[in-house]
Amino acid sequence: MEGHGAIVFTDIVGFTALTDAHGDDLALALLERQEQMVRAALPEAARVVKELGDGLLLWFDDPREAIETCLRLQHDFDLANDAVDESDAGEVPLWVRMGVHFGCPRRRGDDIVGRDVNLAARIVDLAGPGEVLCSELTADAVGDHSRVGFEPLGPVFVRGITEPVPIVRALSTGETGCAHDAARPRDAAAGRATNTAFP
Amino acid sequence: MPGSAPLKITTRSGNVRVRAEPGAELEVVDGSIETRDDGTLHIRRLPSSSVIEVRCASGTEITVGTVSGKVELLGAFGTARVATVSGRIRIEEVARLDLRTKSGTIDIGTCSDACRIMTKSSAVHVGRAGRATVAAVSGVVHLEHVDGAEVKTVSGKVVVGAGGKDRVSVHTVSGKVEIQVPPATKPLARLRSVSGHVQCDCPPGHDVEIAVVSVSGAVRVSSG
Numbered sequence: 001m002e003g004h005g006a007i008v009f010t011d012i013v014g015f016t017a018l019t020d021a022h023g024d025d026l027a028l029a030l031l032e033r034q035e036q037m038v039r040a041a042l043p044e045a046a047r048v049v050k051e052l053g054d055g056l057l058l059w060f061d062d063p064r065e066a067i068e069t070c071l072r073l074q075h076d077f078d079l080a081n082d083a084v085d086e087s088d089a090g091e092v093p094l095w096v097r098m099g100v101h102f103g104c105p106r107r108r109g110d111d112i113v114g115r116d117v118n119l120a121a122r123i124v125d126l127a128g129p130g131e132v133l134c135s136e137l138t139a140d141a142v143g144d145h146s147r148v149g150f151e152p153l154g155p156v157f158v159r160g161i162t163e164p165v166p167i168v169r170a171l172s173t174g175e176t177g178c179a180h181d182a183a184r185p186r187d188a189a190a191g192r193a194t195n196t197a198f199p
Numbered sequence: 200m201p202g203s204a205p206l207k208i209t210t211r212s213g214n215v216r217v218r219a220e221p222g223a224e225l226e227v228v229d230g231s232i233e234t235r236d237d238g239t240l241h242i243r244r245l246p247s248s249s250v251i252e253v254r255c256a257s258g259t260e261i262t263v264g265t266v267s268g269k270v271e272l273l274g275a276f277g278t279a280r281v282a283t284v285s286g287r288i289r290i291e292e293v294a295r296l297d298l299r300t301k302s303g304t305i306d307i308g309t310c311s312d313a314c315r316i317m318t319k320s321s322a323v324h325v326g327r328a329g330r331a332t333v334a335a336v337s338g339v340v341h342l343e344h345v346d347g348a349e350v351k352t353v354s355g356k357v358v359v360g361a362g363g364k365d366r367v368s369v370h371t372v373s374g375k376v377e378i379q380v381p382p383a384t385k386p387l388a389r390l391r392s393v394s395g396h397v398q399c400d401c402p403p404g405h406d407v408e409i410a411v412v413s414v415s416g417a418v419r420v421s422s423g
Contacts, residue, residue, distance in 0.1 A: 014336040014353035014372070021354065021373055022414075085370075085412045090393045092372050092414055095334075095351060126282060126299050128317030128334040129351050153297055154262030155209050155241075156282040164209045164264045167282070169297075 004104045006066030007120040008058040013095040013129040015054035041073050063102045063141040070098045070132040099124025100134035102141040122158035136166035149173045205260040210244035217253040219274030228252040366408045376418045390418050
């Protein structure tokens with residue numbers, strides 16, 4: 001057993017369509033850009049478990065660090081994409097989505113497997129570019145946090161899991177959510193912040 | 200419109216039809232109801248039925264989780280959250296919306312506040328919205344009249360009727376982009392396409408910011 005921790009899947013949005021339209025070299029460049037940025041952002045108590053087709057499987061000992069890192073990474077991806085927008089090189093933006101689940105997977109060599117890993121993989125399927133979605137269990141494990149809020153998205157059916165799973169969207173505190181009135185900032189005293197809460 | 204207690208409807212398959220009417224009492228056909236500690240009402244489809252039909256008060260907050268089957272929200276709702284995989288989604292009127300699906304058509308009448316839609320290949324149509332955030336890989340995104348918008352697509356065509364109140368931002372890789380602003384609007388247009396044709400028919404100004412970035416899609420901003 002790996003013990004309890006946060007399982008994170010990242011996924012490049014539209015990777016298949018981008019590869020089809022722009023070729024394998026661009027695909028390779030996107031994968032490398034994603035991996036470089038993710039590895040650079042990982043805290044000590046986290047690791048890349050494995051590379052997937054167009055994403056990464058990550059493990060964090062601490063769910064708070066997982067959410068903080070994911071939100072910071074999305075901010076970094078935004079900044080990098082802004083630079084791409086200003087470039088004439090014909091580069092394409094790197095849109096990444098992330099799914100997080102707090103659980104206790106089984107260890108198989110360096111790999112992790114089990115229901116909790118499967119669930120995290122399904123959660124990322126629901127996310128859009130720039131989003132960090134997680135199970136409600138993850139939000140509960142994070143607890144009060146001055147810079148992170150969670151917006152409930154409701155019980156969601158995911159493939160391979162019988163019962164609907166409550167999913168939330170992680171936000172830097174003050175970031176405008178769709179249902180901002182229902183968001184759960186874990187520390188009401190945190191006041192207004194923006195996407196840049198994790199510079 | 201305060202509505203009734205928040206509703207959460209879950210069914211793996213089968214259609215969901217919810218009708219919101221002013222002052223209506225909650226009524227559920229072919230579904231079971233359970234009241235949770237937080238006051239929300241959880242409704243699930245009866246195994247014997249292929250559809251859940253619900254009637255509730257206007258302004259009700261609603262969450263629908265399903266895999267396949269049609270989802271129809273008729274009348275005026277408060278915050279709505281819909282997560283599904285496929286199947287047509289039709290929503291007449293909501294205050295705020297978060298909608299996630301992979302495929303199937305999406306038709307939103309009016310969303311007065313924030314409208315967030317995440318899809319892979321759905322055709323998206325929004326009649327009116329406050330601020331719309333839409334992400335799609337493929338599939339046409341048509342926002343008829345929005346105060347502001349942020350749209351990201353890989354290859355789908357994007358058509359936006361901008362109300363001229365708030366910033367409109369569109370990022371696409373290869374999809375064609377057409378944005379229409381109100382007559383006589385002088386937008387601050389920041390339009391870029393590496394290899395696609397870029398055209399702005401409006402006089403430059405600072406009335407509203409229109410930002411479009413595309414790798415190879417054609418971009419056109421016009422008024423009308």
